[in-house]
Amino acid sequence: MLSETITAAVDTVLHRDLKHAPFRVVSSSGLYIYFDNGRKILDATGGAAVSCIGHGDERVIAAIVAQAMTLDYCHTMFYSCPSAEDLCKQLIQSTGGQMARAFIVCSGSEAMEAAMKLCRQYFLELPTPEPTRTHFIARRESYHGTTLGALSVGGHVGRRAAYEPILMQNVSHVSPCNPYRNKLDSESTAEYVERLAQELDAEFQRVGAHNVCAFIAEPVVGAALGCVPAVEGYFKAMKAVCDKHGALLVLDEVMCGMGRTGTMHAWEQEGVVPDIQTVGKGLGGGYAPIAGVLVGHRVIRTLEEGSGRFSHGHTYQAHPISCAAAAEVHRIILKEGLVDNVRHMGEYLGSLLKKRLGHHRHVGDVRGRGLFWGIEFVKDKASKAPFGRELDVGMLVHQKGLSLTEEGGILLYPGSGTVDGTLGDHILIAPPYNVRKSHIDLIVDLTVMAIEAAFGELECRLQNNL
16 A cells, blocks of 8 residues: 555656656755665765765754754845845855855756846946847856856756747857867867957857857856866957956856855856856755855945845745755864865876776876866767767766665766767766765776776677677
């Protein structure tokens, strides 16, 4: 009877895949998640780079319970609450005061939608308004969220495909900063940056610089490219182009921010301060749905001197329980010095991955920063030719990782479209900030096993088709 009830409950869920039921997770603790069949998985990616302090931290759970018993919900149209104020204060302090205000929402997509609206409102509220600024420039092979506005500025071909007819038309895309794929052998880093800056400048001029609201980019590209950091000097050059044409710089740190890359904010390593920044996954560590927008002084000052309002809102924005959870996660990160640990363990993880996989016949590139690493797979190492899309190599590695032993395996985050939005495969590794060397050793061992198992099966398949 109980089994029938569980089956009926599962059948009522609109899963992402209606043809294959997902594994059923019943509990989690530390670095592990547990299935209803008794197997366990080492969560080496924190889901989607979310669980930044691991699962089941009793301090965060206690903060959630305490907040729920004190204040469960209040509508931000009418009220504020201490947990939201506490979190926003922490966030602004974490920027050294270089950002001015924080706006708290429930997801990264919501954060990007809010950021885009802020850009538009900023230009409408300038002392001399600039109403023609409605255009956004972003980058190919990027991902900024799944709602229609966020999907429009993103350059993820696969996720955009079905919705192209209803996406915003006031968006264009330039090249990503991806030195493995796009930097010429004859170019120095400075020359590569200059070429990309010229491309962005040309795009401003093509659409009319007076029409552009903002340039939007991820400091370290996550799901779309597989943890690709920008080369030195890139963001300084992009900001210079934005400043030249009076546009805003929006940095999307939903996946790479809040300590993930070895500083609290990824832009701290780029020598720039954005006008607007989005944060998300590592903000609440998975303990509650939460994301945010950090807004620079230039934008806030314009709104203060104009309407004095932000014309945007959500029912569940700045939810007291989510804010309490995120504030406690942030306190734990600071108290335990976890950003420093990200930096040190990230160096170890990167060096070990390169040592174990750098010469693998089908590993084209190992790249990343902090505890945010990607492995790109290639059919041919010399030419960097990708595998056919039908082979879905990244997903195969992920699947092999889940079933390495009878007891369990490892969760690796697969991605595709690494080369041009369609072709190309990679996996992401993004363990929690409190990992130790022993955890890193195990993660790398299991990752190597999953890759070898995947290519062993793939070679058998290809041979059988000859």
